[in-house]
Amino acid sequence: MTQGKLSVNNKPANSEGQQGEAGKKDSATVPSAPPTYEEATSAEGMKAGAFPPPLSVPLHPTWAYVDPSSSPNYGSGYSGDTETLTTFSWDDRNVRRVFIRKVYSILSLQLLVTVSIVALFTFCEPVKGYIQSNPAWYWASYAVFFITYLILACCSGPRRYFPWNLILLSIFTLSMAYLTGMLSSYYDTKSVLLCLGITALVCLSVTIFSFQTKYDFTSCQGMLFVMLMVLFFSGIILAILLPFKYVPWLQVIYAVLGAVLFTMFLAFDTQLLMGNRRYAMSPEEYIFGALNIYLDIIYIFSFFLQIFGSSRE
Numbered sequence: 392m393t394q395g396k397l398s399v400n401n402k403p404a405n406s407e408g409q410q411g412e413a414g415k416k417d418s419a420t421v422p423s424a425p426p427t428y429e430e431a432t433s434a435e436g437m438k439a440g441a442f443p444p445p446l447s448v449p450l451h452p453t454w455a456y457v458d459p460s461s462s463p464n465y466g467s468g469y470s471g472d473t474e475t476l477t478t479f480s481w482d483d484r485n486v487r488r489v490f491i492r493k494v495y496s497i498l499s500l501q502l503l504v505t506v507s508i509v510a511l512f513t514f515c516e517p518v519k520g521y522i523q524s525n526p527a528w529y530w531a532s533y534a535v536f537f538i539t540y541l542i543l544a545c546c547s548g549p550r551r552y553f554p555w556n557l558i559l560l561s562i563f564t565l566s567m568a569y570l571t572g573m574l575s576s577y578y579d580t581k582s583v584l585l586c587l588g589i590t591a592l593v594c595l596s597v598t599i600f601s602f603q604t605k606y607d608f609t610s611c612q613g614m615l616f617v618m619l620m621v622l623f624f625s626g627i628i629l630a631i632l633l634p635f636k637y638v639p640w641l642q643v644i645y646a647v648l649g650a651v652l653f654t655m656f657l658a659f660d661t662q663l664l665m666g667n668r669r670y671a672m673s674p675e676e677y678i679f680g681a682l683n684i685y686l687d688i689i690y691i692f693s694f695f696l697q698i699f700g701s702s703r704e
Contacts, residue, residue, distance in 0.1 A: 490674040497681040505568040512572035536566040601661040646697035657687040
């Protein structure tokens with residue numbers, strides 16, 4: 392009897408224990424109800440961690456990520472005798488502004504000297520008669536122009552170190568101004584003034600457009616090179632044909648092509664100075680930048696003279 396009582400009495404205890412263990416298992420396996428929006432967005436809910444923290448997943452895959460600190464800029468990655476064109480970092484905006492101001496200051500002096508010499512050779516009859524009767528000065532100035540241009544374009548040392556860079560640029564500017572003035576002396580005074588005005592308007596418009604447009608002219612190097620080769624070989628053919636017979640329409644086509652090409656070069660060189668395009672010019676190359684833009688403007692003026700100018704009788 393006692394055993395039966397004990398066994399009977401033990402069953403409920405075991406059944407209660409089993410029910411308690413089953414209740415614990417059920418409570419462990421059943422997920423808790425998610426918090427409401429008010430609970431989750433409240434201050435207590437945020438502190439309690441109602442929402443799990445976001446996963447730290449990068450925005451780009453590892454093969455597509457580029458560390459900005461490792462990209463080359465003005466202060467690193469380029470030194471001494473390296474490429475003139477570099478990649479641009481907008482951390483150097485102040486450096487770029489000073490660079491642009493320096494280039495256009497030098498360019499203004501170059502254009503002022505050139506316009507003064509052109510005016511002297513155009514309006515002063517004794518000077519005009521002397522230079523036209525002595526063509527040896529023309530070839531001498533052309534040789535000086537060619538030598539100084541090669542030095543400034545090909546040698547990074549002389550064009551970067553003061554005062555040799557300014558001395559060479561001054562000699563180059565004087566020789567190029569003499570060539571331009573002698574060319575202008577063979578044209579009518581009104582034609583020279585007209586072409587000066589057209590050149591000023593075109594260059595100003597192209598410069599403003601290059602600063603404002605989103606189109607990247609620095610990525611058009613291949614097209615500019617092809618057009619330059621077309622202009623070069625057209626000039627050779629024209630030089631061969633001119634001694635036998637003068638062809639006015641061929642001369643005009645050549646001048647129009649040259650004016651269009653160097654107008655595009657002006658936009659190209661202007662955007663190289665800006666720095667927010669695919670290619671940029673190093674701030675150490677302010678002499679080279681002024682040299683390029685000055686040559687573009689002089690070539691545009693020379694081709695406009697051939698298009699719109701009328702020769703003196």
